[in-house]
Amino acid sequence: MALTASDVTIHFGGVVAVNGMALDVMPGEIVGLIGPNGAGKTTFINCLSGTYRPNTGTALWQGDELIGLSPSALLRKGVARTFQNVASLHDLTVLDIAKLGAGVRRDRRTGGHLLDFFRSDRALEELLMESILAPLELNDVAHKPIQTLSYGRRKAVDLARALAGDPQLLLLDEPVAGLTSHEGMAMAAAVRDVRDRHGCAVIMVEHKMDVVMSTCDRVAVMAAGSKIFEGRPAEVQADPEVRRVYLGEP
Ligand SMILES: Nc1ncnc2c1ncn2[C@@H]1O[C@H](COP(=O)(O)OP(=O)(O)OP(=O)(O)O)[C@@H](O)[C@H]1O
Numbered sequence: 001m002a003l004t005a006s007d008v009t010i011h012f013g014g015v016v017a018v019n020g021m022a023l024d025v026m027p028g029e030i031v032g033l034i035g036p037n038g039a040g041k042t043t044f045i046n047c048l049s050g051t052y053r054p055n056t057g058t059a060l061w062q063g064d065e066l067i068g069l070s071p072s073a074l075l076r077k078g079v080a081r082t083f084q085n086v087a088s089l090h091d092l093t094v095l096d097i098a099k100l101g102a103g104v105r106r107d108r109r110t111g112g113h114l115l116d117f118f119r120s121d122r123a124l125e126e127l128l129m130e131s132i133l134a135p136l137e138l139n140d141v142a143h144k145p146i147q148t149l150s151y152g153r154r155k156a157v158d159l160a161r162a163l164a165g166d167p168q169l170l171l172l173d174e175p176v177a178g179l180t181s182h183e184g185m186a187m188a189a190a191v192r193d194v195r196d197r198h199g200c201a202v203i204m205v206e207h208k209m210d211v212v213m214s215t216c217d218r219v220a221v222m223a224a225g226s227k228i229f230e231g232r233p234a235e236v237q238a239d240p241e242v243r244r245v246y247l248g249e250p
């Protein structure tokens with residue numbers, strides 16, 4: 001089943017940050033969300049992830065309405081997000097943060113808590129090291145406090161936290177921003193790998209067009225709160241209106 005968001009609108013005083021936004025995402029699909037600064041991309045993700053409650057709109061996921069649910073209720077439904085800016089000033093280790101992410105994970109067949117399925121903390125740690133941290137190249141820093149890591153690695157830890165909850169719908173807000181090109185390529189590969197292995201539905205807000213082109217199956221373009229175009233990556237890149245509004249061409 002898919003995510004079907006429609007007519008999502010939110011005002012902040014006189015500012016209409018998101019205006020009648022609609023987007024569908026199928027399982028196993030990575031949909032890019034691009035647009036100029038202030039277009040409403042993060043606000044739209046915030047509306048889907050329980051951070052904001054939009055003034056109007058619906059977002060049906062596996063037949064259930066997501067709008068109005070708290071972030072923790074959304075996690076139990078398999079909806080996880082990452083953040084555009086990661087500020088990690090505490091001294092939790094990378095593995096601690098992955099464990100926090102795993103703590104919300106439930107076996108969707110039984111409703112049981114993930115932690116119940118492991119005899120020991122050690123077994124959970126081994127699972128997280130192998131299945132979450134190793135693919136993100138975070139194994140070697142698993143026991144380091146997150147504040148000692150580079151910005152790029154902290155963004156990878158934020159993705160690890162989200163993935164540890166075993167999400168089926170993943171909302172990524174600029175996962176590659178602020179990363180070196182090597183880190184960015186590794187991050188994009190990790191997102192594709194997660195989709196391939198778990199069949200997640202992914203919405204990926206991103207400015208870096210090379211990442212969008214190489215990672216997304218479909219791309220939606222927002223400007224001034226609304227969707228102005230949607231299509232395959234090559235169609236989006238070729239569209240004259242998108243080139244004018246977003247890519248800055250005359
Ligand atoms: N809590 C808020 N209060 C007031 N205005 C807000 C709030 N959140 C977002 N906005 C406004 O909504 C608009 C959309 O902002 P948003 O952060 O969603 O843009 P964006 O597309 O994610 O931009 P960027 O590419 O720079 O991250 C902006 O005008 C912003 O100032």
Ligand SMILES: [Mg+2]
Nearest residue numbers: 041042043084
């Ligand atoms: Mg943003």
